[in-house]
Amino acid sequence: xxxxxxxxxxxxxxxxxxxxxxxxxxxxxxxxxxxxxxxxxxxxxxxxxxxxxxxxxxxxxxxxxxxxxxxxxxxxxxxxxxxxxxxxxxxxxxxxxxxxxxxxxxxxxxxxxxxxxxxxxxxxxxxxxxxxxxxxxxxxxxxxxxxxxxxxxxxxxxxxxxxxxxxxxxxxxxxxxxxxxxxxxxxxxxxxxxxxxxxxxxxxxxxxxxxxxxxxxxxxxxxxxxxxxxxxxxxxxxxxxxxxxxxxxxxxxxxxxxxxxxxxxxxxxxxxxxxxxxxxxxxxxxxxxxxxxxxxxxxxxxxxxxxx
Amino acid sequence: xxxxxxxxxxxxxxxxxxxxxxxxxxxxxxxxxxxxxxxxxxxxxxxxxxxxxxxxxxxxxxxxxxxxxxxxxxxxxxxxxxxxxxxxxxxxxxxxxxxxxxxxxxxxxxxxxxxxxxxxxxxxxxxxxxxxxxxxxxxxxxxxxxxxxxxxxxxxxxxxxxxxxxxxxxxxxxxxxxxxxxxxxxxxxxxxxxxxxxxxxxxxxxxxxxxxxxxxxxxxxxxxxxxxxxxxxxxxxxxxxxxxxxxxxxxxxxxxxxxxxxxxxxxxxxxxxxxxxxxxxxxxxxxxxxxxxxxxxxxxxxxxxxxxxxxxxxxxxxxxxxxxxxxxxxxxxxxxxxxxxxxxxxxxxxxxxxxxxxx
Numbered sequence: 001x002x003x004x005x006x007x008x009x010x011x012x013x014x015x016x017x018x019x020x021x022x023x024x025x026x027x028x029x030x031x032x033x034x035x036x037x038x039x040x041x042x043x044x045x046x047x048x049x050x051x052x053x054x055x056x057x058x059x060x061x062x063x064x065x066x067x068x069x070x071x072x073x074x075x076x077x078x079x080x081x082x083x084x085x086x087x088x089x090x091x092x093x094x095x096x097x098x099x100x101x102x103x104x105x106x107x108x109x110x111x112x113x114x115x116x117x118x119x120x121x122x123x124x125x126x127x128x129x130x131x132x133x134x135x136x137x138x139x140x141x142x143x144x145x146x147x148x149x150x151x152x153x154x155x156x157x158x159x160x161x162x163x164x165x166x167x168x169x170x171x172x173x174x175x176x177x178x179x180x181x182x183x184x185x186x187x188x189x190x191x192x193x194x195x196x197x198x199x200x201x202x203x204x205x206x207x208x209x210x211x212x213x214x215x216x217x218x219x220x221x222x223x224x225x226x227x228x229x230x231x232x233x234x235x236x237x238x239x240x241x242x243x244x245x246x247x248x249x250x251x252x253x254x255x256x257x258x259x260x261x262x263x264x265x266x267x268x269x270x271x272x273x274x275x276x277x278x279x280x281x282x283x284x285x286x287x288x289x290x291x292x293x294x295x296x297x298x299x300x301x302x303x304x305x306x307x308x
Numbered sequence: 309x310x311x312x313x314x315x316x317x318x319x320x321x322x323x324x325x326x327x328x329x330x331x332x333x334x335x336x337x338x339x340x341x342x343x344x345x346x347x348x349x350x351x352x353x354x355x356x357x358x359x360x361x362x363x364x365x366x367x368x369x370x371x372x373x374x375x376x377x378x379x380x381x382x383x384x385x386x387x388x389x390x391x392x393x394x395x396x397x398x399x400x401x402x403x404x405x406x407x408x409x410x411x412x413x414x415x416x417x418x419x420x421x422x423x424x425x426x427x428x429x430x431x432x433x434x435x436x437x438x439x440x441x442x443x444x445x446x447x448x449x450x451x452x453x454x455x456x457x458x459x460x461x462x463x464x465x466x467x468x469x470x471x472x473x474x475x476x477x478x479x480x481x482x483x484x485x486x487x488x489x490x491x492x493x494x495x496x497x498x499x500x501x502x503x504x505x506x507x508x509x510x511x512x513x514x515x516x517x518x519x520x521x522x523x524x525x526x527x528x529x530x531x532x533x534x535x536x537x538x539x540x541x542x543x544x545x546x547x548x549x550x551x552x553x554x555x556x557x558x559x560x561x562x563x564x565x566x567x568x569x570x571x572x573x574x575x576x577x578x579x580x581x582x583x584x585x586x587x588x589x590x591x592x593x594x595x596x597x598x599x600x601x602x603x604x605x606x607x608x609x610x611x612x613x614x615x616x617x618x619x620x621x622x623x624x625x626x627x628x629x630x631x632x633x634x635x636x637x638x639x640x641x642x643x644x645x646x647x648x649x650x651x652x653x654x655x656x657x658x659x660x661x662x663x664x665x666x667x
Contacts, residue, residue: 045502052472089440
C-alpha cells in the first residue's frame, strides 16, 4: 500500500476493528478511511465494487470474511471478473484481489468453515492462490496484488497464529509456481495451505521410518504448476495429494486426473487423495478433529501407496 | 418535474402515473418550448436525431439479419423504441464519463460512439468486432476507448460494479462520473439493493438510469415490483430521484445534464427512472404477444424518433430535406457496417486461450 497509492482495501470490519482476524491491523490508522474502507454486510457489493474499482484503474484488495460467504458474490467473481478479459476480446482486465479465509479446525461449524477453492477450477480467468507459511504469504500476496488478473487469495484461519521468518526486503513469489518444501525420493506429496504443514510433519516422521517423501507446495491451484509435479512424480513414481476440501471433485481430483493423463507410465501405484469426508463440517470439536485430515492421515496414505 | 408534479408526488402513485402517461401530451410539453435555454443548438439536436436514427436502423437491420436473412444467431435484445433514453442521457454526459449497461446494449454502444462497423462485426462473431467476436450481442457495448466501459448479461450485476467504478473515480479525484443503465427487472435483484445502498452510503459520483420499459421479459412491473414505484425505492436509500419521460430525448438530456452536474460537483448519486417501452419483444425472436395490443399501439404513437422529428420540423430546427439526408446517411452507414462485418473472419480457434489471462 506504501508502494502503490492505487491499492485500496474494502471489507467488513477491516478498518476500525482491525479485521476479524487482525490481518489488517493498523492499516486504517496508517492509510486512512479512504483507502481502508469498512463496508456494510454486502458481499455482492463488496465483490462488485472491487470489480468496478479495478475497471476504474485502482488495485482493490477486497476481503470476504469467511469462505462460506463467497457464494453470495459468485456472480461478481465468476461470471463478471473472471470472464471480462475474454468477453471483451482483451479490452478489459480486472486487477483485483479477493482475500478470504477458511476456519476449518476452529469449531466454527458447517457454515463458517468450508474450504472450496476447487469450485474455481471451473472458472477460467480466475487465479487461485493459497499461501502455507508466513514467508510465502507476503511474497504471494504482493504478487497477487500486482497481477493484472482477478486473484482469489485463500488464507487458512488455523495458520494465522503460525510464526515464521519473513524477510524484510521487497520480494514476490510468482503465481502459478509450485515449490518443493522438502526434497525426497520415494514419494511425492502435493499439498496446499494447511495441509502443506501437515505433510511436512508427516514427512519428518516418515524419514524416521526410512521413507523419503518430497513435499510440493502448490501455492497456486489455478493455474497449477503441473510441470513441477510431473518432474517430481517422474522421479518418485508415487503420488499423494493432500488438501482440506471434501474429496469428491476437490483439488486432489483435478491433480490426480492431470497427473494420470501425463505421467501414467511413471506411476508405480494409483494416486491417493487425502481430503475431508464428503459431508458438511461437524461442529463438535471431537468430530471436527476426526473430520480434518492430519499428518497421520498423510502417513497412512503414503504407506498405502507404497504398499508398506 | 412532470406536468407540474414533483417526482416525489408521482412516485407515490406510480400505477396511476403509468395510466396517466396515456395522455403523454402533457409530458411532451415540459421543457420543450425553448431548446436554446438548455444549450441545445441545431448541431446538437441534429446529432441527437442522427444518433437515434443510427440505433434505429442498426436494430432494424439486426432484426432483418436474424429473422429474414438468417445470418445472425444467438440471443439479441433490441433497443427499438428506447433510443431516446440512451441518446438523451449519453449526449448529456461528458465523453470521458464511464457507462455500464446491459445485454440490451446496442443503443448505448452506438450512442457512446462505438463504431457501427465494430458492433456489427461483433454480432457476426468476427475478429474485427470490438470484442474480437468473443462477446457477441450482449457485450457489444464494451469499448472502453470511448468510455463505454462494460455491458453485463446478468440482470442487476451492473449496479455494484458501477459503485466500484464511481468509488475509483472519486478516489482518483477525477472529474469523470459513472453511469449505469439497467431495466425494471434489475430493481428486484439482491445485487441492485446492495449496490444502491453502497452508492448512497459512500456518496459516489454515479448516475443510475432505470429504463423502465414496464416489462422484464414477459413479466409486467406490477407483477414483479412490490413497491408502488421503482423511483421510491431509490428515495428509500436516501438518494435523489428523477422520474423522466424516457421517450422524450430532450427530457432525457435535460434531466441527465442537471443530474450529471450534481453528481460530478457534489459527489452524490442520482437515480433516474426513465419511463419507456419496447417496440418489440424481449429478444429478437420474441413477438411480445403477452402485451395488450392497445397498450402497444398507444406506445407506438409515442415513438421517440417520430415525435422528435415532428417537433424539430414544427419548431423549424430542421427541414424535411435535412432530415431525409440524415436518414439516407445513417442507412448507408448501417449497410456499410454489414459489408464490413461479412468481410471479416472469426478468430482462429487456437487464439482464444490467449484471452483468458492477461500476461
